Amino acid sequence: MLTFRRAIVFALAALALLLLLRSSHSTAPAPIKDAPQAAAGAKSQPGASATPGAAAVAPSPDTKPPKPPKPPKTQLPLNELQQLPLRKQLEYEFPYDPESKFPAYIWQTWRYTPASGQFEEGFREMEASWTVLHPTFVHEVITDSVAVHLIKHLYSAIPDVVEAYLALPLPVLKADFFRYLILLARGGIYADIDTAALKSAIEWIPPEVPRDTYGLVIGIEADPDRPDWAEWYSRRIQFCQWTIQAKPGHPVLRDVVANITEAALTRKAENRLGRSAIKSIVEFTGPAVWTDCVFRYFNDPDYFDVSSSAGNITWEQFTGITSPKKVGDVVVLPITSFSPGVKQMGAGEDDDPMAFVKHGFVGTWKPEAERHIGEQ
Template sequence: MSAWKTFFVSLFVCFSVLNIYQANFTTRKYPKSVSSADLPQEVYVHRTTPPPVKNPYSLTTIEARLGYYFPYLKDDPVEKNIFQLWKTSDLDDPTLFKPEWEDLIDRWKKANGDHDLMLYSIQEAENNVVDFLRPTVPEVVDALRLLPHDRLKFEFLKFLIIYLNGGVYADVDTINIKPIRFWFNSPMSPTKFWLGVDTDYNAADWSDHYLRRLTFSTDIFRSKAHHPMLGKLIARITYIIFTQKDLIKSIDWDNAYEVTDASGNPTIQFTGEFILTDTTFEYINTLPDSVLFTSASNDDLSLTGLSKKIYGPDVKDQKFSYKKFTLLSNPVQINDLAILPKVSFNGYESEERDKFDDDGTRSGWEGFYYARSKKLTGWSLKELKAISN
């Protein structure tokens, strides 16, 4: 078996496809489910028990250690930071930084004057997370430094920077349409994590083009510092790096990143959209006492003129799957984690629609258009044209 096939099988074993049913409701409280995640917050906040001994070959141990040293203070406000990351932070470096990207960065600054914006090089971001993690959870630092390709580090660092500091992550080639202060925040329960749908190909032949029926974007996302979903994600990536390190080193990653599905997602990956998507589904499906907040319009696709037929794999036995988030017209929130419709971080295909909403007055579908990638870097996912409803 080739190294690539072995790696793909290994990842498949590490995180299986997550399935669920679809229900018709606006708010529902689910009964407590058995889960190894999410120890009571008071255990972490007040540190009434010592952390587990370091073991990078135990997924649950890594996750528990992150939760212990970086407690999630869910009642505190989301940090007003914007982080951007690229190969260099030198705007005057013409070989690595395109002039038009500076305009996009300035737009994020001007539209969000109440936020601090930080542009890091990969090395600067690594130094930042090492300062936090080396004294506490050094196995995550060791995992980061085992990565053999800068793009792997780039993708992992997105999650690490936001987990440790909180705020918005946005690639340098993204354009901000609506200021962050106008982004969705649930009136029922304060939102602490924002993810946008990236690919959502609703057609019978979806599996001929995509490796996931639906994915969430890593171009732009927002989170409260120390959110347990990011803790789970970081633990999983760290675990994979340690348990698959020889295989990871054996892969020619320059070539691997060229082999993609129709979304532009590499077919072999463990730091990008696929693992974010899989871990998100695992997280929300193992939440104790989960509560879902949605809108009636999400169940009435006739409002957008879309077909009501949902295509995709047959899923059973879990609360949340792609069926709950496909063809969204409004955000959906599970506890404090919001899933935004595709328009939120993908926008429209025509640049003529990129008109700023600085006063936050747009409503309906257009009111949820917050930002999008302009696909200007060599590492941006460039989706192949595929038509679905």
């Protein structure tokens, strides 16, 4: 029979046995020196959490650390925004992030969409080439009537731009302005309706050039190395605007939009914006003003360190180039890229490795009887 005294004895004995077992397992093992890493090539990372039993895995050498989240944009009341200078309004509405991806858009503009029975047969194969070579892109042909509403929507907070667009008296002026406006607001690729894609835009830039280091891709339209060049072209090196690729908000686009807006509103106020008053479309909205804005950007100390420069960047840095040339965040393609087959100024043929876009030079802004669609 278990008496009270025996119960006390058994309890003390059990307690002593428990203490003995505990003391025999309390001594920690000596640390192992020069132990191999749990994963090949792994290194301890500062600030990494040490989870018991988890193997340390080293990041790949070319893996970039995650970007810190961007601070939210300060919201300006509309009346305060519209009191800012025009370029500041555009910068606020369409901020530029050079490290962002190129939007997968292809923008074209014409009187009719391809679904319309009035869409010219001569344009169908050219227009379709952009979809065929860019199957994952959103490809839009914006009609003139839709473009008006799209610009009103995108630039509703900047009424000066909308007023300038509506004031332009010729369709060709509106078409020129539209390409800059849509790329500034949405980015992607703009291509004239009389262009054909020969290669996907993914192949335009060498793969070793990181896509987060550039935000604008342009091509040379003209490189007339002859004494009478000014009789044929507006600039010694002229950048084409029938095909442009851009990330939204790029400063060159901001500048050309502001330039055209200010010129249009000044002409309107002085009653010089009638059809007969537009002497040179090329200078007002075309490749001349576009080229000027590109070179102005290259030489702008706000974007480039010009303190140690030997002089301004001019046409001389681009004449005769046969491969892409990167200046800051702009990639300039040689004349062959967007003008193959012109048989002058050093341009290669359509099968040249650097030939990316074929321009039909239809002259869509001319009266229909003066165009040369379908001619070789």
